[in-house]
Amino acid sequence: MSESQNARAASLSHLHSGNLSKGDPLSTPIVMSSVFHLPGDPAGARQYGRFDNPTWEAVEAAFAHLEDAEAIVFPSGMAAISSVLLALLSAGDRILLPSDGYYTPRVLLEKHLTRLGISYDTRPTASFAEGGFAGYRMVLIETPSNPGLDLCDIQLITKAAHASGAIVVADNTTMTPYGQRPLDLGVDLVLAADTKAPNGHSDVLFGHVAGRDATMIETIREWRKLAGVIPGPFEAWLVLRGLETLEVRFDRMCSSAESIATRLADHPAVRSVRYPGLKNDPSHALAKTQMLRFGSLVGLTLGSKEQAERFIDACPLIEATTSFGGVHTSAERRARWGDDVAEGFVRLSVGCEPTDALWQAIDAALKTA
Template structure:
């Protein structure tokens, strides 16, 4: 793969440990304070809980190591995406977003950005570069797309966007910095939901933005500070703890997803399947070029909405839930949220269960659909 290798996970685990003095706690302390002691004139240290917090600052330190770029933490993935957009567009700007990406990004753009004078255009992921990027101030890409798992060529898009004078933001939620590195492929900004695999335990909302563009970074920091969209210290502590096991969980999830996808592709109940790791997938060639791993999401299409619900609900090792990236395998019928997919379309988020045990449970649930 052409994409540079991910940061070393062992070094990530010791970023804080290698700065400790005798008697310091090894585990990250939780700084739960809205106020700081400020006698006399302020000298530039921590001043107020909406501006400074040692717990979320260390979370940012670890995320910055993973992204190899300055990073800001936010209380959700959409808070990070909002900061990326509000830091780069203004009235009169022209914005391009994917028509088949995460639906909340579309709703944010249509409901609010358009009302503030931003011109918003949409294109499908597979033809995202068609028509070029002349006139666009900001291009927002998502690859693999959620939930369809289509890909677009990030390096080619970044080159074309920059040649046209624009900025490229990439939503890297589905892959994490361990699976895909958009900044190395030319993106100006990466935004992601750490609610998913980085947090990993379905118990915290968190997001981050990473960029090497100091002007964008400062604008996003001011958007967070003045708008008040800050992460809570308890949530930041949980997200940091999740990051400590990300490499282990992500490796297991991606490896198991490959096994399951190959078996699901051959199952008679599965009408269609999308997984970038399958040689038969239309995006497989591009995935090999720009992704370090093929991810842990699988999309399958069954005969009907009824079969999709039965497959999910009758499998004891699948949790019926929205979102993805947890240690528990989860799935949902995405048509219920209005995505432009078939009624029987199911997005599966592979967890950390043993592969054979998980497959046996899935196979039994699929077999029961005909009974």
């Protein structure tokens, strides 16, 4: 990490202590209240739980610290995405998004936002810049793409999209602020499902949006208040607790993923491997220029659907689940959701288990699959 990144990581868990008085709890309290004491003129005071909450503000301060930008939190990653779309797009606007990224935004647009007069197009991540961005009000990128792990050039796309008058939004769920910093590369807004690595313990849904344009951020914050797209205080506290260990967890996960991807690439049972950290990966050169780490996700393709399922089921250190970014290693065969990948493609999310023990379990499972 850079010196500034190290400084952010070091000071994150001390943000709260600067406001403490003698005898105050060191851990940020959970404020479980929907109403606040509000006699007389309500101006300048907390008014209602849909408007604000001290525990939200604590986790927003933590995300703002990590992103070096103002942050707004939401009850899920999709709540963050849908709020950005609904707050900033109007009837007649057109959005471009990846055809091979997380599929739910495409479903949201097709089933619901097209009814409001918002139209969309899709392009593959690897060729996202081809065709230009004229006519688009918003461009949504996801790099690395989920699940295929293709990359697109964030700076190149942002510069071209801005020249055409488009807002650029980056979904950084797979990378976190420790692995990639899209705002520093020019995008207008970054968003993420903090259900994944930021919380890290697979026990809460959460999301956030961050940006450095005050008007854009205030528009999204106002949308959250009026639409009621708010997180619960307890969920906010869980994510705040998770963020304090994100740097050390993400470091372990990325280091293990790089080691395991290298070994998978040489395994006779594996047909192909996608991981930006591999020198022969088609995205490796770009990854070195715009990513701080290569991530904790590995894509491996086995010979068949059945072989992929047997591998996942046979490994005692792999949880068969549809999410990623937890302390436990998990995997799933993504074609079952309709993603445009081979039937034997497995998205492997490397967790925090000791690397060699994890590899031994994966190797043994591959040999019996």
